[in-house]
């Protein structure tokens with residue numbers, strides 16, 4: 001009897017906690033809005049990261065593969081300079097914590113703006129770009145040198161060969177690593193609260209702050225992240241299997 | 250068609266080509282033989298500027314292609330190249346491999362490229378492979394497709410760098426047959442090869458390269474029947 005009593009007491013406690021943290025004052029809406037914000041930042045940062053990453057990777061591999069043979073001139077000088085800028089960018093970004101980059105963006109570079117969502121998206125995108133560029137660079141290097149030579153020997157330009165021949169093979173090579181980078185990115189956005197962005201983590205923490213009951217909101221936040229990550233992992237696995245079909249068709 | 254003047258090529262401190270002068274006439278079949286590391290591939294790759302010469306000049310159909318102002322992509326569209334490792338595009342079907350370059354470079358529209366590719370595929374007996382991916386082909390089939398890929402561009406000259414060296418022995422014949430047919434059709438060809446039978450049968454002129462220069466050249470009869478240079482004699486003794 002006492003065990004059952006205890007169990008039912010615990011259950012009704014749990015129910016009260018649940019109501020307090022999620023139902024009262026529609027607090028669950030904060031979590032939903034937080035998740036939306038998190039996904040929005042991650043999506044924007046992901047797109048920006050890919051754009052920057054591809055650009056930086058192309059500059060760096062172009063420079064590495066042509067620096068010995070390229071004729072002197074303004075083109076070579078421009079590429080050399082661009083390459084240095086890219087190197088500096090990846091070094092700085094990968095050498096400093098993302099939270100510090102976020103704070104610098106918010107309080108120094110965009111001090112005049114109080115659009116935390118925009119600043120956070122930019123900061124995470126710029127951060128992600130540095131890692132994506134390294135992933136794509138190694139993906140480009142992993143494509144056999146003969147592919148570029150075959151394309152060029154057929155009279156295609158460097159960029160045409162890059163786009164039509166190298167890029168599709170790079171995509172297949174880097175997709176798994178890239179997907180992991182974006183899963184990491186999604187989780188990294190949880191520090192957006194530092195610049196007053198109400199993301200998922202921030203929402204959970206705020207609920208905890210008003211209800212003084214940490215268990216439910218924090219576990220809920222963790223479970224939501226987990227569910228989203230698992231969903232994306234599943235999606236990427238499917239995509240990967242589809243891409244791999246070309247190998248043994 | 251191709252004139253090479255005092256061609257030098259250095260990789261860092263390593264001088265690989267030490268002054269080559271050659272003239273290749275339209276329709277001529279030039280076969281290059283020589284020991285490993287003698288600079289055969291480097292010479293061939295200089296002809297379409299896959300390697301940039303350190304000094305010297307190369308004229309193709311009257312244009313100095315070593316001139317920085319020359320549009321090398323336009324030149325390469327008229328020079329086909331076949332590699333030892335085939336270098337087919339693994340993510341594309343055979344038909345896409347063949348039509349990609351002519352369509353991308355604007356030499357042909359999609360329909361005429363596909364028509365041309367279809368005719369060439371039929372000629373090498375691989376029409377049924379149009380929809381296949383390179384991974385599904387044998388080595389010999391891959392190399393025949395690689396030859397067809399270069400031919401789809403309608404080149405004026407074809408460069409071959411040891412096209413049969415990566416093949417299992419039983420597949421060498423089918424590739425050489427395609428090359429012989431091409432020679433019969435009048436294509437200008439420059440072929441680096443270890444297939445001495447092919448050199449003898451198809452070559453108008455054989456170049457023996459060693460230590461970065463053309464040590465000896467002549468008709469196949471001269472080179473194989475009566476080589477003058479002791480290095481040529483030595484090399485031929487080893488390979489024949």
Ligand SMILES: Nc1ncnc2c1ncn2[C@@H]1O[C@H](COP(=O)(O)OP(=O)(O)OP(=O)(O)O)[C@@H](O)[C@H]1O
Nearest residue numbers: 260263265283284285286287288289290291292411
């Ligand atoms: N990209 C490069 N960088 C540095 N050295 C090179 C490069 N390409 C070729 N070499 C060197 O140049 C020399 C000539 O090479 P090449 O490939 O032209 O010889 P080859 O006659 O074609 O030999 P093989 O019969 O083995 O193909 C070799 O010593 C090689 O190591």
Ligand SMILES: [Mg+2]
Nearest residue numbers: 289290291411
């Ligand atoms: Mg070679």
